[in-house]
Amino acid sequence: AQKITQTQPGMFVQEKEAVTLDCTYDTSDQSYGLFWYKQPSSGEMIFLIYQGSYDEQNATEGRYSLNFQKARKSANLVISASQLGDSAMYFCAMRGLNNAGNMLTFGGGTRLMVKP
Amino acid sequence: DTGVSQNPRHKITKRGQNVTFRCDPISEHNRLYWYRQTLGQGPEFLTYFQNEAQLEKSRLLSDRFSAERPKGSFSTLEIQRTEQGDSAMYLCASSLNGRGAEAFFGQGTRLTVV
Numbered sequence: 001a002q003k004i005t006q007t008q009p010g011m012f013v014q015e016k017e018a019v020t021l022d023c024t025y026d027t028s029d030q031s032y033g034l035f036w037y038k039q040p041s042s043g044e045m046i047f048l049i050y051q052g053s054y055d056e057q058n059a060t061e062g063r064y065s066l067n068f069q070k071a072r073k074s075a076n077l078v079i080s081a082s083q084l085g086d087s088a089m090y091f092c093a094m095r096g097l098n099n100a101g102n103m104l105t106f107g108g109g110t111r112l113m114v115k116p
Numbered sequence: 117d118t119g120v121s122q123n124p125r126h127k128i129t130k131r132g133q134n135v136t137f138r139c140d141p142i143s144e145h146n147r148l149y150w151y152r153q154t155l156g157q158g159p160e161f162l163t164y165f166q167n168e169a170q171l172e173k174s175r176l177l178s179d180r181f182s183a184e185r186p187k188g189s190f191s192t193l194e195i196q197r198t199e200q201g202d203s204a205m206y207l208c209a210s211s212l213n214g215r216g217a218e219a220f221f222g223q224g225t226r227l228t229v230v
Contacts, residue, residue: 004158035218037221042223043205043207043223043224043226044221044222044223044224045159045207045209045221046221047218047219047220047221050218091158091159093158102147102211102217102219103149103161103164103172104149104151104159104161104219105161106158106159106160107158108156108157108158109156109157109158
């Protein structure tokens with residue numbers, strides 16, 4: 001079984017500042033992938049960044065980086081230089097890579113609000 | 117538009133009616149997933165297809181729910197005898213095979229049962 005915990009229901013950040021969204025996970029799988037998705041009010045889930053459990057370097061995608069600490073089972077998302085358009089729900093998700101189905105397990109989400 | 121497409125975007129139905137949603141995945145993706153998202157929660161897995169074969173179903177998928185992907189392309193999700201507890205956003209996603217293959221989501225169908 002897999003579990004994702006996001007302990008921050010809501011967060012504020014000032015425009016142009018960096019923000020860290022927390023994610024901890026629990027799994028019995030040896031090999032797994034961690035994902036972050038953004039969900040604006042329109043409803044679609046937008047893929048942001050992926051980290052494989054055996055990747056030695058933290059993933060980065062533009063203004064997004066994933067602070068992966070395997071021993072602590074955490075996969076925090078860092079957004080640098082926040083923009084007003086970053087205001088949305090953010091979901092951390094994982095899946096076991098040895099799981100044939102590759103279905104995702106999601107956390108409860110964090111609502112990020114960027115202040116001008 | 118080459119993304120995942122879901123129709124309708126919104127559906128309001130009376131309790132006890134049947135509803136059907138459609139998902140058109142990205143054309144070269146052979147995996148298709150259905151998720152359900154209730155207000156304030158993250159999406160929960162319902163079922164997935166590899167090509168036309170439905171390979172796994174969640175316990176959340178009661179016998180009132182049925183999903184098909186007849187030709188391995190689009191998929192339908194039908195809910196029979198809807199209940200108020202079925203009110204949620206139904207999300208479809210598709211992906212390629214392979215480890216780390218990211219799932220691309222549609223905009224979802226928001227169902228309201230009155």
